[in-house]
Amino acid sequence: MSVRGIRGAITVSKNEEQEILQATIELLNGIIQDNQIIPDDIGCVFVTVTNDLDDTFPAVAIRQMPGWELVPLMCALEVPVKGSLERCIRLMVMVNTDKKQSEIRHVYLRGAQALRPDLASKV
Structure with missing residues (x-):
């Protein structure tokens, strides 16, 4: 078994509590479904926001x-690079798994698909 990082990101249209919380759940549920993981497999989750x-x-x-x-869980601010994607929530889920690196499915939703179009989920 190895520890693997699963990346994900999603954008929101407004800086409002309910939108941020709902988008976070949507993103994490996508990671869970695409990678068939359960909470007991998780080492930790790093969350960043712009x-x-x-x-x-x-x-x-x-x-x-x-x-x-x-x-x-740990929340932090994303590095504020000029011109970078706005209103973005990112997750790094550290999971204990037997999957190979190539079998991990990263999830990029909404405007965050621009971050990694090669890995973006089709939603």
């Missing part, structure tokens, strides 16, 4: 999901 998202902590949404209460 500095224009400050209405809530995205980790609040994850903490409320059944089975995710004990998963270690």
Whole structure:
């Protein structure tokens, strides 16, 4: 078994608590479904947001999901590079798995598909 990182990102249209929380759940559910993982397989989740998202902590949404209460979560600000994608939530899910690196499915939704068009989920 290895520890693998699963990346994901999603954008929101507004800096509003409910939109941030719903987008975080949508993104994490996509990662869960595409990679067939369960909370007990998770080592931790790193969450970053761009500095224009400050209405809530995205980790609040994850903490409320059944089975995710004990998963270690950490929120941080994304590096504020000029011209970078705005209103973006990113996840790095560290998972214990037997899957090879090539079998991991990263999830990029909405405007975040521009970050990695080669890996973007078709939604």
